[in-house]
Amino acid sequence: MRFLMIASFAESLTGFRGPLIAALQAKGLDVHVAAPGLAAGDPVRARLEAQGLTVHDIKMERTGTNPIADLWTMFGLFRLMRRIRPDLVMGYTIKPVIYGTLAGWLARVPRRFALITGLGYAFQQESGRGGMRALVQRLYALALGCVQKVFFQNPDDRDLFRQRGILAADVPSCVVNGSGVDVSGFATASLPEGNTRFLLIARLLGDKGVREYAEAARRIRAGRSDATFAVVGWIDSNPDAIAQSELDEWVRDGVVEYLGKLNDVRPAIAASTVYVLPSYREGTPRTVLEAMAMGRAVITTDAPGCRETVVDGDNGFLVKVKSVDELGAAMLRFLEDPALAVRMGQRSRAIAEEKYDVHKVNAVMLDEMGIR
Structure with missing residues (x-):
């Protein structure tokens, strides 16, 4: 056929x-x-x-x-x-x-x-x-x-x-x-030592929650030095795309570290502590599944497609769509209790193997x- x-x-x-x-x-x-x-x-x-x-x-x-x-x-x-x-x-x-x-x-x-x-x-x-x-x-x-x-x-x-x-x-x-997700290709990786490192991988669109991520990072960075915020992705031709000037300002102000578009995201996930996707709506976000397979706790929105990947309080946290306050509060929980990332990351891997292979x-x- x-x-x-x-x-x-x-x-x-x-x-x-x-x-x-x-x-x-x-x-x-x-x-x-x-x-x-x-x-x-x-x-x-x-x-x-x-x-x-x-x-x-x-x-x-x-x-x-x-x-x-x-x-x-x-x-x-x-x-x-x-x-x-x-x-x-x-x-x-x-x-x-x-x-x-x-x-x-x-x-x-x-x-x-x-x-x-x-x-x-x-x-x-x-x-x-x-x-x-x-x-x-x-x-x-x-x-x-x-x-x-x-x-x-x-x-x-x-x-x-x-x-x-x-x-x-x-x-x-x-x-x-x-x-x-290929659970063998995206194998579990040990959490990095040092500062808690948050990571977002997405096309740089407003609907992906990129602005909310950057604003939450800005607020946390203003009061703490033990967290970093990385972004992987690219500016798309979509009408909802983030402006290059916005991205340049975030990088210039030290709010986020921009890693560009990567053909292989596994090194970026391995270097992260917690994966974040504050998207407004998804089918099922592939990047979340990849992060879960590699043993990462996840913060995402209580939105269609996203909410299916996270059991709130088990392998991560669900936050309200467009809520910078809730997003920032969820991030702070990992800063205040580093053991959360270990426990939740293990649960993410188990869910990936059971449900998303x-x-x-x-x-x-x-x-x-x-x-x-």
């Missing part, structure tokens, strides 16, 4: 979907992948081809809102599918789900699946986004009416899709434990797709 996976960000195919692709190949499927930015000579393309995948470079504006460009994206995907004749197709993130699914329906691909990895910028409840949100929801509803199954990474997102009429009652769905997650997905 031939399987086509569609992404909006090429690097996610090797990072987030690499183990799932390998599981598909292990079942004997001929796996094709499609994403923008995979022209000949691209290093990501080379890595994918080295895995035995057939790679297709497609035109897609990941964060654009031009309807003509999006129609051309759908037409290009339709032509691709008519040419390669996949038996199964799956898209993840907004545009691949919508336009990949509709193209798959038009091209009469027998089995079509959608993976909802989060809701994205268009679903955030800020003013000025109402028209965009309504359009995205209508397109989602149209596309999801054409699939055999929809995968969600947390129950809140599925409930929201049902409540808003995006996911019809007769469309099958399944909630899986995020993208999973990538092989367990992928086995569920393949079974739900009828791939045995």
Whole structure:
């Protein structure tokens, strides 16, 4: 059988979907992948081809809102599918789900699946986004009416899709434990000695809680010298991106230590004491799972996708979305009681092994797709 996976960000195919692709190949499927930015000579393309995948470079504006460009994206995907004749197709993130699914329906691909990895910028409840949100929801509803199954990474997102009429009652769905994490590749690492070191890994977006993290760090740094605050990530093209001037000011003032974008985050996690992600909403945050697998306590928000990863008081703390006060208070608890990071980190590792092992997650997905 031939399987086509569609992404909006090429690097996610090797990072987030690499183990799932390998599981598909292990079942004997001929796996094709499609994403923008995979022209000949691209290093990501080379890595994918080295895995035995057939790679297709497609035109897609990941964060654009031009309807003509999006129609051309759908037409290009339709032509691709008519040419390669996949038996199964799956898209993840907004545009691949919508336009990949509709193209798959038009091209009469027998089995079509959608993976909802989060809701994205268009679903955030800020003013000025109402028209965009309504359009995205209508397109989602149209596309999801054409699939055999929809995968969600947390129950809140599925409930929201049902409540808003995006996911019809007769469309099958399944909630899986995020993208999973390779618990052997992200092995437990001893906690560092010395100052308590907090770490945030994310695209530098407002919706990731980066500003709240920086403000909490500023307040704590003003009164204590036994804590440091690191940031790993990059400034994205998203409309909600942190401004370069903001980041430069935080670094200049000694509020955070910026480590840039890392291809391998394991050394940064190993050098940290506590992992922090004050996100407004997630599918299931992969970076949290990686930190848990390496034995790190976690501070995250009591928000969809985030709350599933932490048992409050057990392997970390849950704080209110956008609350700098609660975030700072949770950080201070680790400064006042260093033993917390040890105990909670051990619990994080146990939860990662039990619930989020990538092989367990992928086995569920393949079974739900009828791939045995």
